[in-house]
Amino acid sequence: NAGVTQTPKFQVLKTGQSMTLQCAQDMNHNSMYWYRQDPGMGLRLIYYSASEGTTDKGEVPNGYNVSRLNKREFSLRLESAAPSQTSVYFCASSEGGAGLGDTQYFGPGTRLTVL
Amino acid sequence: EDKVVQSPLSLVVHEGDTVTLNCSYEVTNFRSLLWYKQEKKAPTFLFMLTSSGIEKKSGRLSSILDKKELSSILNITATQTGDSAIYLCAAIQGAQKLVFGQGTRLTINP
Numbered sequence: 001n002a003g004v005t006q007t008p009k010f011q012v013l014k015t016g017q018s019m020t021l022q023c024a025q026d027m028n029h030n031s032m033y034w035y036r037q038d039p040g041m042g043l044r045l046i047y048y049s050a051s052e053g054t055t056d057k058g059e060v061p062n063g064y065n066v067s068r069l070n071k072r073e074f075s076l077r078l079e080s081a082a083p084s085q086t087s088v089y090f091c092a093s094s095e096g097g098a099g100l101g102d103t104q105y106f107g108p109g110t111r112l113t114v115l
Numbered sequence: 116e117d118k119v120v121q122s123p124l125s126l127v128v129h130e131g132d133t134v135t136l137n138c139s140y141e142v143t144n145f146r147s148l149l150w151y152k153q154e155k156k157a158p159t160f161l162f163m164l165t166s167s168g169i170e171k172k173s174g175r176l177s178s179i180l181d182k183k184e185l186s187s188i189l190n191i192t193a194t195q196t197g198d199s200a201i202y203l204c205a206a207i208q209g210a211q212k213l214v215f216g217q218g219t220r221l222t223i224n225p
Contacts, residue, residue, distance in 0.1 A: 004157075033213075035215075040124070040217055041217055042119070042121075042203060042205075042215035042216050042217045042218050043158070043203065043205070043213075043215040044215065045212055045213060045214075048212070050210070058212065059212075059214070090157060090158075103160045103163070104160070104213070105160075106157035106158050106159075107157060108156045108157050109156055109157060
């Protein structure tokens with residue numbers, strides 16, 4: 001039981017390049033989330049998926065797209081990376097929604113640098 | 116605008132001291148408040164607080180929510196070096212969203 005896994009762990013991109021961050025969970029959770037964490041700003045929600053087949057914008061969705069490929073996997077895509085997207089990205093999952101009282105479990109994070 | 120504010124942003128104490136971390140929130144459709152501990156990597160869950168005035172405890176850590184004051188505190192007694200971490204609070208908004216504070220960086224010196 002690996003919990004929430006993310007790949008890659010580290011990535012360096014040049015401005016304008018694209019990439020996809022992968023996230024998978026093996027806890028049969030319905031809801032999945034993508035956050036970014038910047039120094040002094042806590043975590044900010046980028047996108048979330050309440051259930052397979054649905055996705056919704058969070059607080060800072062601009063410059064990102066997501067795909068809920070199946071119940072296990074939720075990917076985050078940067079189409080044209082910008083230096084402002086340099087951050088640590090966390091994926092999380094929960095059985096139901098946060099508002100139902102279900103704990104969110106976090107992956108280990110991806111440290112992304114955009115030059 | 117929804118926001119969660121934590122204070123202090125940084126705190127350095129000696130082992131054995133007691134610390135109190137603060138979290139205030141202004142969030143529409145507020146449901147509950149969460150506390151997380153973040154060491155080197157992913158945040159790990161500490162507490163969920165839904166009802167006002169009911170203290171939750173886990174070992175040396177305790178937390179309480181005050182819905183009238185829109186705030187919460189996290190207390191750590193008899194601190195140890197292993198308590199050094201960033202402590203995050205987050206407000207649950209509606210069915211799905213968490214709004215996080217900036218975090219408090221706690222350093223415990225031996």
